Amino acid sequence: MGTGTSHARKKFTTKEKDANEELTQLLVDSVTYAGFTHLDTAEIYTTEPEVGNAVKRCDVDRSKLWITSKYNSGWDVPGGKPGKPTVPSGPYEALQKSLEKLSLSYLDLYLIHFPFFSPENAEITLEEAWKQMERLVEEGKVRNIGVSNFNVSKLEEVLKIAKIKPQVNQIEYNLYLQNQTPGIVKFCKEKDILVEAYSPLTPIIPSKIKEGGPLDPLIDELTAKYRVTKSQLILRWVYQSGVVAVTTSSSKERLKEYTGMTSFEIEEDDFNKLSEVGSTFNFAGFSVIKNLELKFLTHMDSFLPIMK
Numbered sequence: 001m002g003t004g005t006s007h008a009r010k011k012f013t014t015k016e017k018d019a020n021e022e023l024t025q026l027l028v029d030s031v032t033y034a035g036f037t038h039l040d041t042a043e044i045y046t047t048e049p050e051v052g053n054a055v056k057r058c059d060v061d062r063s064k065l066w067i068t069s070k071y072n073s074g075w076d077v078p079g080g081k082p083g084k085p086t087v088p089s090g091p092y093e094a095l096q097k098s099l100e101k102l103s104l105s106y107l108d109l110y111l112i113h114f115p116f117f118s119p120e121n122a123e124i125t126l127e128e129a130w131k132q133m134e135r136l137v138e139e140g141k142v143r144n145i146g147v148s149n150f151n152v153s154k155l156e157e158v159l160k161i162a163k164i165k166p167q168v169n170q171i172e173y174n175l176y177l178q179n180q181t182p183g184i185v186k187f188c189k190e191k192d193i194l195v196e197a198y199s200p201l202t203p204i205i206p207s208k209i210k211e212g213g214p215l216d217p218l219i220d221e222l223t224a225k226y227r228v229t230k231s232q233l234i235l236r237w238v239y240q241s242g243v244v245a246v247t248t249s250s251s252k253e254r255l256k257e258y259t260g261m262t263s264f265e266i267e268e269d270d271f272n273k274l275s276e277v278g279s280t281f282n283f284a285g286f287s288v289i290k291n292l293e294l295k296f297l298t299h300m301d302s303f304l305p306i307m308k
């Protein structure tokens, strides 16, 4: 259950106290009603307290839950663009703060949220940040470490110096964005780095695919054939492609609906048709990467590698 996207909070009442309570309750429902076990948060989402409160309130053994958070390695939230890390000294100190907000003693997964380490913005290099991540594992504060929004060359930089290699790369991934950056999924699989998909449901979200997309007729045909919903079909494709989806909803019923993706299998021919038709259309909703290309290409060389 993701807590980063606005719909998780936007639809709630505007009073922050109520919004926080509603999000906490939704997180509890995602575990106890829908059966989710993964709660995905990040420093920049400001949802760590709600995730922590939900874990307490769920009355589920901590060891049965998988809690992910992310180090803000350079996103200016109000500005909506790359900026300075919230904790400039790096992830080691940032993690302590995250654990306090979460009221937890360890995380299952800690990610470097973006590969934005430039002399203009950051006090540390990517290499130094990764060493701090490794120290967190050695000290038992996080069980697994990884990255997010990394391309092949940024991952190679980490792999070159890593004692503990990244376990996960969380990237935007769905039928209409089968590679956030060239070759990234194949590279991760070859290196045994698990790909986590954010925005997995893009092809069926009308506010994103406004005019409809080329998959629409095939989705209708296959949902009828397998007697499943659109979200179940689309999430199942992600799963069968060897990628773990990080999804969300503002409704506990919809969260429960998503879990129906575990109870059927897309046949190989249909899977291949979905992949083929999906690859004829490209949509990057969180074009952290693509927008950067337009806004920063000219003066921030250090971002160039992630755009290729």
Ligand SMILES: NC(=O)C1=CN([C@@H]2O[C@H](COP(=O)(O)OP(=O)(O)OC[C@H]3O[C@@H](n4cnc5c(N)ncnc54)[C@H](OP(=O)(O)O)[C@@H]3O)[C@@H](O)[C@H]2O)C=CC1
Pocket: 001, 002, 003, 004, 005, 007, 008, 040, 041, 113, 148, 149, 170, 171, 197, 198, 199, 200, 201, 202, 204, 205, 206, 230, 231, 246, 247, 248, 249, 250, 251, 254, 286
């Ligand atoms: N690492 C990173 O940089 C990023 C990480 N993330 C993480 O991934 C999580 C999920 O990302 P998100 O982009 O929301 O992913 P999804 O693709 O899972 O989108 C979820 C949205 O889909 C909507 N939806 C589901 N089914 C339908 C339907 N049948 N018709 C119309 N709308 C539908 C839901 O709406 P409703 O609420 O109405 O049910 C919900 O708002 C985030 O919360 C965050 O934790 C996200 C972005 C970047």
Ligand SMILES: O=C1Nc2ccccc2C1=O
Pocket: 003, 004, 005, 042, 075, 288
């Ligand atoms: O969930 C997220 N919403 C975002 C918006 C901008 C940059 C990163 C993110 C997330 O990770």
